[in-house]
Amino acid sequence: MKKLIVTALAAVFAVSSLPLTAQDAQKEIERYRQLLADGNPAELLEMRGEALWKQKRGPKNATMEACDLGLGAGKVAGVNAVLPRYFADVDRVMDLESRIVHCEITLQGFTMAELTKRPHSLAQSERQTDHEALTAYVVGQSRGAKVNVPQTHVKEQESFLRGEKMFFFKGGPYDFACATCHGVDGQRIRLQDLPNFQKADNAQRAFTTWPAYRVSQGAMRTMQWRLLDCFRQQRLPELEFLSPASIDLITYMGVKGKNGVMDAPAIKR
């Protein structure tokens, strides 16, 4: 009798622990996300980034501490919530990553070529790059800041308009646009939920949780990487790092995500 009960209980537990439908799997994934939230390895990268930020580097042997990320020279806190934005010194709109690179060139004397050669650590178990570390640090200093990507300068407005037009651009052998996946409510690819950028809450959640530590890759990925990887799967060509299209699309997403509360680097599957 006892054996029968034990066997029956084992069977019940075995069956109940198997996700039987996609909906069950979604609940398990949500539980997994909650478990992940405690202890984000990106914080280690933020610490490394902070050390790099304050370290004298490059031919000019200078730190990044005088960098103007949009809120004045030396101010790091809150910048990611108000980028991309227009910068008078270069007379164009820049996103966070292009501004970091700009400061590394002007303050520290690095060249564009060496900074854009390998910004993302894409090989298996590759050590995260200095760019990823610096980005992690600066982004982390915006936690809690309210997203307010500016649309006051005409170039900021035009960046948004270009980003919006590109968001709907169908191209390549799959005919995919960003909007194909990110323009409708409640869509998912496999079991990955897709934010609808026409819905404010979806756009806020998306914009405030990238960059993020991608558990499945064992690495923190930046917003530039996120776009690169989208376009790869869309079957469009390889996106250039810090390209004008990338900046315009980030402007578009940031404006759509207005009033979201920054919570990056986040942690994702």
Place this chain on the structure above:
Amino acid sequence: MNKKSVIGTSLILTATAVLAGCVAMDAGNKAAPVAKAPTDAEIVALLKASFKNTPSAGHNRLDQSPLQKACTEASRTGKPVDDKVRISLQEAAMASVKYPADGKYLGDWKKGEAIAQNGRGLQYTDAVGAASGGNCYACHQIDKKEIAHGNIGPTLWNYGKLRGGPTPEITKYTWTRIWNTHAFNACVNMPRFGDAGILTEAQIKDVMALLLDPASPVNQ
């Protein structure tokens, strides 16, 4: 004061107010030009300046076909494609469909399942000429056993069973759908697996078997 002078005075006052407003606006807005909406040509130029041109994924992928142009505009504005244009796009899509020369439509459902599961091919990271998968599970439920499926397309569970099996009509319809779905309704989000050269004829036959072969797990 007579009526004429009242009207005259009020006209002058209005005109002055308008002029004052213009001056004030002009002074404030002198350094603020109006944002210009980008043209299609500007966007294509911008994209080509922003993407690499490599053998695995070249700039030609940024040249839009009439179908892509029309569907982009519809998606962006929320206005469906004009009926006449839509019908002509659908007719062109229908005309593009290539049916198997040997008249055989069903391949191996086991291979079809593998093709449906495989999300590789045609990415800039994929080898040129390497076989693609269909990545069908990205958007569709197919075999119920596979719970990691998307919801962008309708469920295909029991596809053949619900349609009376691989009849000539259903077979031809399904082939057309997979080859170029725009033959039936332009601007649906599903890729043109045959027309765009994503899957080979043999691969599509295998996917057809997955959907229509009575022995396929999909039809149990």
